[in-house]
Amino acid sequence: MSPGTEPRDDPAATTGTVLGAEPSDVSHDDPDDTSDAPAPAAPALAGHRLTLVPTPIGHLDDVTVRALAVLRDADVVAAEDTRRSRRLLDHYGITTPLVRLDAHRIPTHGRGVLAAHAHVAFVTDAGTPGISDPGADLLRLALALGVHVEALPGPTALIPALVLSGLPVHRFAFEGFLPRKGRERRERLAEIAARRTTTVLYEAPPRLLATLGDLSAAAGGDRPAAVARELTKRFEEVRRGTLDDLVLAFAERPPRGELVVVVGPAGPGEATDAAASAPPTGEEAEDLARALAAQGAWGRDLRAALMAQGVVRDAAYALATRFGRRPSS
């Protein structure tokens, strides 16, 4: 077993094990030999278990069967916001007790909760605990205390936003929330501008316009991008275009709800999912435009799709005008 791998079915089995110490490393021949290291103390909470449970980011049906079983079987559900999580548990008829464990309480109450219950299920407001929320802090605390940890796969906002953006997905970077101001923000913006892979960001609606403006200033207004809003909810919407298109669109109509920003890569080298293939030019770009138009793409959407595939801006404009026809309805 390599460090960091643990059997899934017996949480207590590996706690206290000294990785890499084989029985043959220890001599039992000489009773006077006191050079052996003392047996390591058992981790504080060996035998206890923490499961990070992803919850829906909007649509209640997006919870997994396993997540529900864990929420039902755990001794307690620790939640960032118990009122919000109560609604989910009630919807599925789950009566496991809830306890509040938000970012402020993890340092003061985290150990107590993990110690008081043999199996703690942890949920955040929405999505996968550990992704831009306090889940990672609780996980680190649990690891330090020798608690067996599990993270279930499940809903998260970044993956559907990335995929729906239409931008290259074979390599991407996740930035979470940008720093709000100062040098750190400027440095992160410069990194995104220079990055040759797609970038995914979380942002709050009141800050979207400023962030799109800053991204446009750093990366250039014609960088392809997308804003995915209210994913999995009734008013789900994905806007695709250049950063400047998006600035214009959201200046006219400020966004509401929750959103994810996706920014395309710098330069053409990484611009298609056929990894590292050259960007389409000439006939290849025409074929691509024709194929997309034949499937109903037109106008700004066609232009954005071509640019997302690496077609340079001017060519994308020209091809969208030539091949894209407004569908007659």
Ligand code: SAM
């Ligand atoms: N742990 C969560 C996850 O796995 O996605 C993210 C937690 S973070 C505190 C909340 C941010 O996620 C929101 O500000 C928004 O950027 C994004 N988000 C959450 N739900 C969303 C949704 N339904 N549509 C778009 N973005 C969403």
